[in-house]
Amino acid sequence: MALVLSASVGLISCKTEVKQENERDYLSEVKSVNKLILAQMTISKMATVDDIDFSKASNLKDIAAGLIDALKVGDRKAAYSYDTYLRAYIDLNGVTADDIRVDESSKTIALTLPAVQTEFAGRDLRIREDHYRVTGLRSRIDAKERAEIKEHMNEVLRREVEEKPDFRLRLENEARSRCASYFQSLLGDGGYTVKVNFR
C-alpha cells in the first residue's frame, strides 16, 4: 500500500497551462486547474435607493441635497439585491508522495492535504429588483445607475468579507469536514484508519 501510494507522486500532479488569447478588444484566459471544490457559500447583498432625509443629515452637503430632494415632485425609492458566491477548495497539484504515510502495524493512513483556500467564484450577472417606486416627475433608475449601485455593493461586500473572518472560517470548516469524510470513505475500506490533516 505504501509503495502504491508513494508511486503516486504524480498523484494529483497535473499541468497548469495558461493560455491567453486576445479576440477583439476583450481579454480571454483559459486555465487548466486541478481543484477539489468542497463547499460554496451564497452571500446576499441588498442596497436601497432613497432621497436624503435632511433632518438626519450630518453635513451641509447632505442638508442641501435633502432640501433639493424635498422640493422634487414624487418619490424615488428602490431596493436591489444579488448573490455572490464564495467557494472553498484544495489545490490537488499541491499533493506529493510525502503527504501520504501508511503505518501497516497500526493499519493507519495519515494524509496531509494542502490548506483549504477560499476564493470568490463570482456573482450573479442579473440583479434582483426587490422594490421599485418612482413617481411624479422623478427620473427612472436606469441601467447605468444600477451598474454603479452594483459596483458599490460589490466593493462593500468584498471589504466586509475581508474584515470579518467569520465568512471564510465557516466555509473552511465545512470544506475540511467534507474533505475528511470523502478521503476516509475512499481509503478506509481496506480496514485502515484514515487520518486527514491540512497544512
Place this chain on the structure above:
Amino acid sequence: MKAIRFIIFLIVLVAAVGLVMWWHKSPEVSRVSVKSAKIADVRPMLRLCSVEIYDEVPVKGSIGSRHIFARAALNGSISFDMENIAMTESGDTLRLTLPREIVEIYESTAPGSYQVIDTWNDKFLGSSKFSAAEENAVKSKVLESYRRSLYRRGYIARARKEAVENLTSMLSGLTGKTVIVSDPIPRGSM
C-alpha cells in the same frame, strides 16, 4: 474708502474659497444605502474542477427601438460532481464513468466587472432607459450564448479530457488499483 472696500473684498474672497474647499472636502452625498451581507446558505460539495475561464464579453441587446451596450467580465468553471460518478469494482480494477459537466458562469467580482457603455433609442426623443427586468432579459440571452460558445470553442472537451487524466491519476494513486475512467460524451452535453 478704497482700503475698506479692498478689505471687505478680501474677507468675502477668503470666505468663498473656504466654503468651496469645505464643500469639496465633505463626503459625497449618497442616496444609496448598502445593507450588511447575509449568508444565504453554505453548501458542502465534492467537485473536481479542471478548467477555469476568465472572459470579457460585450453585452448587446435590444428591446423594440431601445438598445443597450455594456461590457461584462465573466468567471467560468467546468467541474464534475464526484458524488455522482458511477463506480464499479472488479478485482483490482476500478471503472468509472465521467458524469455530465457542470458549467458555472458568473460575473467577476473584480472592480469594474460590469460597465454600461451606452443605451439609446432609435426613435427621436424616445426613452433609452431599460428596466431591471429588461436588462436581465438581455443578460440572460448573452449568458446562454456564452455558454454555447464554450462548447463550440472546445473548452468543454478540454475540461473533460483533463478531468479524465486527473481522476485517473488521483484514484489510482490513492487506491492502488487500476483505474479506468470512460467518457461517453467527450464533447460534453449541452
